[in-house]
Amino acid sequence: MLPEKIKQVFQNLGEEQGDLKCAYLYDLSELVSHASKMREALPENCELFYAAKANPEAEILQALEPIVDGFEAASGGELKWLRQQLPEQRLIFGGPGKLDCELEAAIDLNIELLHVESLYELRRLQSIAQRKNAKVSILLRMNIPIGDINQTRLCMGGKPTPFGLEEALLTDALSVIGESTNIELKGFHFHLMSHQLDLDNHIKLMALYFETFKRWRESYAQNVTHLNVGGGIGINYSDPDNWFDWPRFCDRLSRLINDSQMQDVTIRFECGRFVSAQCGYYGMQVLDIKPSYGEIFVVARGGTHHFRTPAAQNHSHPFKIVHSRLTKEAVPRISQSRVTIVGQLCTPKDVLAKQEFVESLSVGDWIVFTYAGAYAWNISHQNFLMHEKPRVIFLD
Ligand SMILES: Cc1ncc(COP(=O)(O)O)c(C=O)c1O
Known part of the structure; x- marks a missing residue:
């Protein structure tokens, strides 16, 4: 189950004016709670540094600053960014x-x-x-x-x-x-x-x-x-x-x-991954649902150019469905089906989940990928096809 507050953020976003949307959502209180438990469980002579390559967003670094013992940089760029964000760390x-x-x-x-x-x-x-x-x-x-x-x-x-x-x-x-x-x-x-x-x-x-x-x-x-x-x-x-x-x-x-x-x-x-993956969500609203030679494809807003993790790891990424609260007219819908979830890119590699079962789904609903807080946005080929960037929301 998705936490209720996460569900609500996506539902509210779906009710804003304009086209169907996609967004990253980071739950900073979840990050703080998880990282604190990690740090507290370590034996006395151990330290926990955060590998910033997993997710170097300023808000993530600042949330972690009081908890971890320090930060690891893996390039001159990361080093400068970390020093700028965390002058004393x-x-x-x-x-x-x-x-x-x-x-x-x-x-x-x-x-x-x-x-x-x-x-x-x-x-x-x-x-x-x-x-x-x-x-x-x-x-x-x-x-x-x-x-x-x-x-x-x-x-x-x-x-x-x-x-x-x-x-x-x-x-x-x-x-x-x-x-x-x-x-x-x-x-x-x-x-x-x-x-x-x-x-x-x-x-x-x-x-x-x-x-x-x-x-x-x-x-x-x-x-x-x-x-x-x-x-x-x-x-x-x-x-x-x-x-x-x-x-x-x-x-x-x-x-x-x-x-x-x-x-x-x-x-x-x-x-890196074990610290920040859990606090991140990448939500995509369903744009279309269509059959193709015996399989069902769900085409959703965004794609692997925002969220390359499933393509990089060659896996079907875990997700939850958040139903839109708006009344839906004659839009494509399905129930009790296996679906392949793809994004908006014109390449057959733009697949985020393959042949996964969904109870019910219609255009406008949200597919919310969980564990999207590490090696996700920052490893993605964001400029490919010049699609708009996703909304980024930090929840305290
Ligand atoms: C040297 C080094 N340290 C730490 C990490 C962080 O690894 P993980 O995110 O799997 O914890 C990496 C990842 O590539 C690495 O190369």
């Missing part, structure tokens, strides 16, 4: 292919930690920091084999990727750092999987990170204090009520930290 900066000007900006904007992705980046950072006479604290982003841990849909560990350094390059990196006068190694960073839905699997991944961190600390880097364990907690889009059980994960994590004697290390999460 702790920022960290990662991502491959950093420009010299972005490394400089990171120093100028006083970020807390920079995540180094390659040996060349490390050398460039050293010479930039030396020229600026600055000290830079870093984590080395590492890519290690994941052993017998199950892979998720998107796994970056132990295989060729552009991200981080393989273990064989660690000693080279440590010798660059050893000779550097301007770089201080604070620890290691791992982000080896996204879309994690399995709690046991994620605990195994944490155990692998802990064991690797301790082994490296003992062998070569006695002074390291920070372990960034990335983000990657998933949303179960095909069965959204079946959540990743974050409180239970935190309980298990707490035991693992004690058993592994990791209490003296700052363990930092940088989650």
Whole structure:
């Protein structure tokens, strides 16, 4: 069921003058409540940073500011935006292919930690920091084999990727750092999987990170204090009520930290999707309903140029129907049918949900896609076909 207040916003919008509409709606009180619960459940030596790439809307960042420990930027653009929106906040900066000007900006904007992705980046950072006479604290982003841990849909560990350094390059990196006068190694960073839905699997991944961190600390880097364990907690889009059980994960994590004697290390999460997906809704009003060779297509206002998540993930996105309160004359309608929901783009790829059952639906009703608060509007090809932008509503 959709919360009543969400339903009402869409119904009210549908009653405004003009054409049928589409809109993003963000429930900020839901965001605050969910993020606060996430933060509170974490063990004492853990921190929660928000990966802004999931959704960098100013209102989302400001709502999260009092709750999270800081924010992660993955480009110079995000870094500047975050500093502008959150002048006092702790920022960290990662991502491959950093420009010299972005490394400089990171120093100028006083970020807390920079995540180094390659040996060349490390050398460039050293010479930039030396020229600026600055000290830079870093984590080395590492890519290690994941052993017998199950892979998720998107796994970056132990295989060729552009991200981080393989273990064989660690000693080279440590010798660059050893000779550097301007770089201080604070620890290691791992982000080896996204879309994690399995709690046991994620605990195994944490155990692998802990064991690797301790082994490296003992062998070569006695002074390291920070372990960034990335983000990657998933949303179960095909069965959204079946959540990743974050409180239970935190309980298990707490035991693992004690058993592994990791209490003296700052363990930092940088989650995106799991923080903001739930607070977002993308609503589309139905423009047309039509049969085609035995299937029924629902054409709705907007499309994947606003909400690319289903196309990017190649899934049928979960949705709810909100019936319009206006009296409908002779408009197309259906009941008890399987439908494919598409947008206004002239490409057969503009599909948001495929062959899903609906009880009843007519032109003017709203299809409200849930879990649309992460990797949604900001990853979409918004200018394709020059359609109007959706309305954006922030609900306090
Ligand atoms: C390095 C890094 N950290 C954190 C994240 C956030 O991941 P998620 O939104 O799955 O939590 C990503 C996502 O791409 C990432 O690449």
